[in-house]
Amino acid sequence: MPQQPPVRSTPTRPSRPDASMSLLTNVMDHSLDDGYAEAAARKKAEGAGGMPNTLRAKLGLAAGLVLAALVVTVGAAQARVAAPVVAKERQELIDRIDRETAAADKLEGSVDKLRDDVSASQREALKKSGSGDQSELVGVLSGAVEVHGPGVKLVVNDAKEATSGGNGNPRETSDFSDTGRVRDRDMQRVVNGLWESGAEAISINGQRLTALSAIRAAGDAILVDNKPLVPPYTVLAVGNGKQLSTRFQDSADGLYLHALQENYGIRTGISVEDDLRLPAAPSVIVRTAQPSTEKTEKGTS
Incomplete structure (x- = not known):
């Protein structure tokens, strides 16, 4: 019985590890596009590529x-x-x-x-x-000398809502009505009320007031003699403490301050003090009055 030839199997070649990434493999193996390669070969054959050939070039x-x-x-x-x-x-x-x-x-x-x-x-x-008591009185009333004695301490501050924003700085708060802040006209009425109630000397936040002092506003800030003040405003008034306190609170200006507290939340506090010290005004201009030498001709023939 004839023998069958052995069956020979063709060995299979192992597949490449990157067979599943044929697109990436093609990109890596052919980094230069065929069109660019063909154009470069054509220029090289024509002598147009590479370094210049002529001496002039x-x-x-x-x-x-x-x-x-x-x-x-x-x-x-x-x-x-x-x-x-x-x-x-x-x-x-x-x-x-x-x-x-x-x-x-x-x-x-x-x-x-x-x-x-x-x-x-x-x-x-x-x-x-002047001489004696008269010159002393002139110095006190003009604000030229430091004074101390009994009196009242009045603290006026913006409403609590006005200091809740801007890191507690009322000048940085923009979402609160202006009625919650103390204004220059409010301080003017307070000072005038204290003078009218019998105060002999007044200061605001250590700034001595004189007959020539001005309380004005610059934006949201209150200026006293062109110096800005920051709330709370501490007003010191030298005088008969109890009498000064009573007269001021019963005066029209004291009632005005009370209305600000009731209606707009302005915070106030007044107390009678045994001894207050007020500094002299930083600069006092001395003025003297001279009698007029001119004669009027009114009523003369």
């Missing part, structure tokens, strides 16, 4: 490279040369600012000293203008 290319290198070199050299000059000018400017700042500080100190000298001379002139 080669000289032009060399001149361009030399010019580019020259521009870069000159720019770097100029920057290197100008750097110390710029640094020197900057330092000179800083030194000038420091000198001018020191000079301004020195002048400001001189102004403060002269202001103190003028105030002292004015107070001395007031003392010499």
